[in-house]
Amino acid sequence: MSKEFRHIVRIADTDMDGTLKVGYALPNIKGVGIRLAQAILQKANINPETRLGFLPEADVEKLKDILTSPAKHGFPRWLLNRPKDIITGKDLHLIGPDLDLRIKSDIEELKKSKSWRGYRHAYKLKVRGQKTRTTGRKGKAMGVRRRALMRTRERGRAK
Secondary structure, three states: OOOOOOOEEEEOOEEEEOOOEHHHHHHHOOOOOHHHHHHHHHHHOOOOOOEHHHOOHHHHHHHHHHHHOOHHHOOOHHHOOEOOOOOOOOOEOOOOHHHHHHHHHHHHHHHHOOOHHHHHHHOOOOOOOOOOOOOOOOOOOOOHHHHHHHHHHHHHHHO
8 A cells, every 4th residue: 555645735824845744844835834734633643753754635624624714623712823713702813815914904994093193104114112223224225425415515515
């Protein structure tokens, strides 16, 4: 009985390398970290050391089922990325493009409500309290040479 190896395995709209171990392949899905991947593998009774390409199709389907609704499989709220969702009030875990779309809609909602975080997002400033004096600058650098050049131009105009 020889197992067929698949080089590319598609789970949750993400193509993953079949040569990776399952425990390290699952975090390639956006919204799944190493800790959640380990919990999923433990719940599905899959050895994290096996290569993703050697997993039978039944195990891949089991992984997909757990990934789409981890709250139904008994995962704690703190392991999910949207516990008590604002819109539905349910414990959700979003992955892939669904997560991207929901984050964008959350940011747009912050901008509409004109909250401070929404203001910071709208003006492309740091949102989480980071310093802005020296980091996060965009555009041309205003270094020492450029300032000296500007001063000489101003002196030339003054004459």
